Amino acid sequence: MGRPAHISNAQLIAAAARVAARTGPARATVAKIAREAKVPTGSVYHRVPSRAALMAEVWLEAAERFTTPFLEQLAAAESLEAAIEAALVTPRLSREDPAAGVVLFVHRRDEFLAGAPEESRARAARLTSALQQCLGQAARRLLPKDARGRERLTIALVGVPYGAVRVFLPQAVPPPELDPVIVAAARAALGA
Amino acid sequence: MGRPAHISNAQLIAAAARVAARTGPARATVAKIAREAKVPTGSVYHRVPSRAALMAEVWLEAAERFTTPFLEQLAAAESLEAAIEAALVTPRLSREDPAAGVVLFVHRRDEFLAGAPEESRARAARLTSALQQCLGQAARRLLPKDARGRERLTIALVGVPYGAVRVFLPQAVPPPELDPVIVAAARAALGA
DNA sequence: ATATAATTAGAATATATGTTCTATAACATG
């Protein structure tokens, strides 16, 4: 089968994620990523077609780690209180996988997707629209009287926890005491 | 006095702010900034020593527009309710000066300060520490029982409004209806 | 008018960095 690779594709993405988390995607050069992954720069191009595609992959992987539990919690929620639990996905991910947390909550989606191949963009668009759709359905179910229900739910379940963890990231990990504060603030934002 | 300049120094900074708001500071090239300001690229270097120094200036100007009213409101606050008003500086700035809002609340301080001259960094450090000091004093005054008062106040008055406006910026301007939501969420975050 | 200063104007240069290329090494299979 030929010479074995020093690292796996997933390890390359993980190394790129660490570099991007530290420096931001714009300053994550191929040289730095290769050094972090302990492979020569040329080897990077045996795995991915371009730096832009790799950065997109980094974002997509982090975004999926967030979206999966968030959508699961929110889609199943039959009460506002249950929906509010989804707000805790943000601090939990930041603790469990700080690099993914920093990628998602410190840097911006567009920085990672700039110049990315069409396929990566399409995947990113699907993730984003799945999130919005789920928020819309939950709003119709749980805030039927509120004309701007989806907007309000987005503020409470996305905006509030995002802002809360940003007080800590990237220097520190959000402490456990943050979670009840997020819940209280999200509940208040929903007017509940 | 020599040939008159096409634009003032302030106009160059404003043009740089618009470009940086659109593309992010990393992709704000000197060529783009010069085009936006309608001056040749070389002229930029008659005003500022480097692109990095210009980006730092953009951030510092935006940061001062935020810090001044925020500190004023918070320093004068003799009650938690008065302090909570400071949380509204964030959405107000985003409406009154969207470019400054995007610079401060969409992009990151470090992106603007990367490679900046020492003097700019020192100014930025002073702004940041003035903010932290004021938050600390307010916490001791208004939340004397809370051992982590400053942290909590930061979450409520900085993190919550930041996350809330981020739901809208940079695509849209935060609507006026957002303000009572921010106040409610900030109040809840303070446990009041 | 003429000299001087400050700027415009944009070409030239330097540098950083993404990408490709050539050679070599390590593994599997017949």
Add this chain to the structure above:
DNA sequence: CATGTTATAGAACATATATTCTAATTATAT
């Protein structure tokens, strides 16, 4: 053990863009 395949290894190349440079322009002051 020869051959084919895949990866390493890092140098070479291409490109984008920050910065500098030379010349031309337009104001003020004497």
